[in-house]
Amino acid sequence: MNKHNVTYEYKNAPSGAEPAPAASEHNYKTEVTVASDPAKVQDYVFMGWKTSDAKVSDGKFTMPDKDVKFTGEWKDDKNNNDIPDDEEYRKITYTDGVDGEEVFPDKVFDKALDGLPTPAFGNDPEREGYTFKGWKPEVAEKVNGDATYVAQWEKNPDEIVTITYDLNGGEFNGSTADIQENYKVGEVISIHAAPTREGYVFSYWKGSAYQPGDSYTVEGDHTFTAVWVAVEKTDDDSDKSDKTNKSKGVKTGDEADLAGWLMLMLIAGAGTGYIALGRKREED
Ligand SMILES: [Ca+2]
Numbered sequence: 001m002n003k004h005n006v007t008y009e010y011k012n013a014p015s016g017a018e019p020a021p022a023a024s025e026h027n028y029k030t031e032v033t034v035a036s037d038p039a040k041v042q043d044y045v046f047m048g049w050k051t052s053d054a055k056v057s058d059g060k061f062t063m064p065d066k067d068v069k070f071t072g073e074w075k076d077d078k079n080n081n082d083i084p085d086d087e088e089y090r091k092i093t094y095t096d097g098v099d100g101e102e103v104f105p106d107k108v109f110d111k112a113l114d115g116l117p118t119p120a121f122g123n124d125p126e127r128e129g130y131t132f133k134g135w136k137p138e139v140a141e142k143v144n145g146d147a148t149y150v151a152q153w154e155k156n157p158d159e160i161v162t163i164t165y166d167l168n169g170g171e172f173n174g175s176t177a178d179i180q181e182n183y184k185v186g187e188v189i190s191i192h193a194a195p196t197r198e199g200y201v202f203s204y205w206k207g208s209a210y211q212p213g214d215s216y217t218v219e220g221d222h223t224f225t226a227v228w229v230a231v232e233k234t235d236d237d238s239d240k241s242d243k244t245n246k247s248k249g250v251k252t253g254d255e256a257d258l259a260g261w262l263m264l265m266l267i268a269g270a271g272t273g274y275i276a277l278g279r280k281r282e283e284d
């Protein structure tokens, strides 16, 4: 009489699993009952004893003329519903709810499981000029199917700031007073027209260097100061000889910086002082 072995082997067995059933020997053509499933192990599910060596029906098979090897696979079942997790993953998405702008990249949890706590987004998202007002719909305590949560935002009141143009000795529309304009932060404005000044030509608005009509994005209170270049005197002005020497040649009219520059020259030496001044002026 031919005798063959029936063996049982686990695949991915968790440490808490009972030992796999012992091997047994059976006569060819006799009816064999498949070993029962092992006891449940927390967070895992047993997928049953499977073989390709015999045809099992109702937990029984007729012994073939060869060994029969059963393999029993364990799979994750973190929500302990006896359904392997990889067959029931849910997708939880958190999104910014703002078209055409990525306030934050979608945060996706694609291995969420029904009955377990909903994976949290983390710290509240932030958006320039807005206040975060929670998620819609409200985040469920426990996962129950796929879900998408959309951030809700409330616009903050506009911050109004003042842009000042210091005419620096010049005048505009007959006034020498500072010109002040109020804007919302973030607004793109057009830099004010040039003022005029007797004996000088307008060069640029300092802070940094802007020309009338240039675009400027308002960030906060800010002052632009007119920079003037003295007009060179011609022979026609010789009658004003007392003033001629003083205003001859091109002068920036930027005495403060000139004084600072001279100080730096004295303190730090010509080369480094010049570089320091150059940087300062770029940052103005
Ligand atoms: Ca499961």
Ligand SMILES: [Ca+2]
Residues within 6 Å of the ligand: 096, 097, 098, 099, 100, 101, 102, 103
């Ligand atoms: Ca978006």
